[in-house]
Amino acid sequence: MSPTHIAVLGGGLTGLSSAFHLSRRFPLANITLIDKQKSLGGWASKTERVQLPGGRGSVLLEGGPRTLRPNAKSALELIHLLGLQDSVLTTPKSSPAAKKRFLHVPGTPGIYEIPGLRLSYLWNELRFFISPGVSFELIRGWNRPKDILDESFESFLTRRGHPVTARVLGSALVHGIYAADARLLSVRAAFPKLWELEEKGKGRILWGLLTRSKKDKEEERLRDEEDSKRYELGDVTKLMDGTAVYSFRDGMSTLPKALARAIDKNPKIRVLSDTKITSLRLDEEQAFEITTNKTSPILPSHVVSALPLPVLYRLLPESHSLPYLTTNPFSSVTAVNLVFPSDKIYPPGFGYLVCRPEDDYKADDAGILGVTFDSNALPGQDDLTPGTRLTKVTRRNLPVVLAHLQYHLNRRAPLPEPLVVKKWEHRACIPTPLPGHLERMNKLREALVSEEGPWRGRLEVVGAGVKGVSVGDCLESGKTVGMEW
Incomplete structure (x- = not known):
């Protein structure tokens, strides 16, 4: 049955994308978007432009994601459909921000450039940590235990x-993406390509990568071309020629704000912001009823939940509970924006990640997971005299963080007093898919679409807790929702 009234629960990027695409897929249906926050967009909307003291200009501060990669076609499509081409700010592959990324190893001062496939690898300090893994990977044959379906990234x-x-x-890579422990993260959910390369290379990942034939590459190119037909891209792909990452002149909030404006202009969409959902239930005739703290009951024909899975779990009555909504843990992080008066704080590059200490995480550590050199990565966002803008993802307070930052950068002199300090607290913001996640989500989907169950395909559960945590993943979830209605 084609939907007549769709309720979208949650107004983050996934919810906004869902409402936008559903309105195009079902132009006759009414849509109600409900979110507990006053402003839509979730933590992708945490952008603030700040004027610096002494007439030094202004800087753009980001509290959430700060860049996108050009391979996220769902984002490129929205740039085209929402007319955001003139707002795009790109970082070319030839820039130091694209070529140089660093790593800090706890217990050693300074940061090390992550080497590529070039001669400098021979004297790069990280070779002592990288070479053992490469050597054993090349000589080991197939060693995956029989009948294993998944494992943690670090175990893999x-x-x-x-x-x-x-x-x-x-651990450093997982810190940068999930702010989580690599010993917990599912390799198949987070890095499915590695699992596939192991099978293709008969155990050897590097062999599977290096032995890709011209036929394999051509088939991959054709699949990509076929996949691109699902998107309305216009001429946006030309903007991305030679681009490593991109954002917008006024920050990542440009995207959720544009989505919110487009939704607000659509007379078929009603937005209930600053509204808390209190329950989602089915009545005796299996019709939906959504209650909130502000409105009369909402009675949609179909529902999309873009809420964190544990939040959805608390809304459902025990009689209609769904499996695996509370299985995965969540990470909480603090993003700290720092603006310094000097422009000689760090080397040219994108930033650095911090790996797990050899003796495990410590309660008295600064908890810094990574640092982005924002002035290098996206210089066009600022309007300031010489200075430095950077962002740290951490779990500790500022004085401790500054001391560790000085150690990471191997500075003898203390860091200058920051002109601006901005902290953004994000509680339970990034889910960590545990091993077996893909199988669990398949079972969740089976429970949602089963004709013998109460939902019968009328409820879709999407978002970061289901398919992926990146901005592109969230936008893609909204792009594909309701395809089977």
Whole structure:
């Protein structure tokens, strides 16, 4: 049955994208978007432009995601449909911000450039951590235990390579994406390509990567071309030629604000912001009823939940509970924007990640997971005299963080007093899919679409807790929702 009234629960990027695309897919249906916050967009909307003291100009501060990659076609499509081309700010692949990324290894001062496939690898300090993993990966054959369907990312890297490489590189990568422990994260959910390359290379990931034939590459290109037909991209792809990452001149909030404006102009969409959902239930005739703290009951024909899975769990009555909504843990992080008067704080590059200490996480550590050199990565967002803008993702307070930052950057002189300090607290913001996540989400979907169950395909559960945590993943979830209605 085609939907007549769709309720979208949650007004973050996934919810906004869902409402936008559903209104295009079902132009006759009424849509109600409900979110507990006054402003829509979730933590992608945490952008603020600040005037610096002494007439030094202004800087753009980001509290959430700060860049996108050009391979996220769902984002490129929205740039085209919402007319945001003139707002796009790109970082070319030839820039130092694209070429140079660094790593800090706790216990050693300074940051090390992550080497690529070039001669400088031979004298790069990180070779002592990388080489063991590469060497063992090349000589080991197939060693995946029989009948194993998934494992943690660090377990996978250790099994294929070496524990040191797994801890240093694996934990740092997971810190940068999930702000989580690599020993907990599902490799198949987070990095499915590695699982596929292991199978293709008959155990050896590097062999699977290096032996890709011209036929494999051509088939991959054709699949990509076919996939691109699902999107209305206009000429946006030309903007991305030679681009490593991109954002917008006024920050990532440009995207959710544009979505919110488009939704607000649509007479078929009603937005209930600053409204808390109190329950989602089915009545005796299996019709939806949504209650809130402000409105009369909402009675949609179909529902999309873009809420965190544990939040959805608390809304459902026990008689209609869904499986695996509370299985995965969530990470809480603090983003700290710092603006310094000097422009000689850090080397040219995108930023650095911090790996897990050899003796495990400590309660008295600064908890810094990574630092972005914002002035290098997206210089066009600022209007200031020489200075430095950076962002840290951390779990500790500012004085401790500044002391560790000085150690990370191997500075003898203390850091200058920041001109601006802005903290953004994000509680339970990033889910960590545990091993077995893909199988659990398949079972959740089966429960939602089963004709023998109460939902019968009329409720879709989407968002970061289901398919992926990146901005592109969230926008893609909204792009594909309701495809089977």
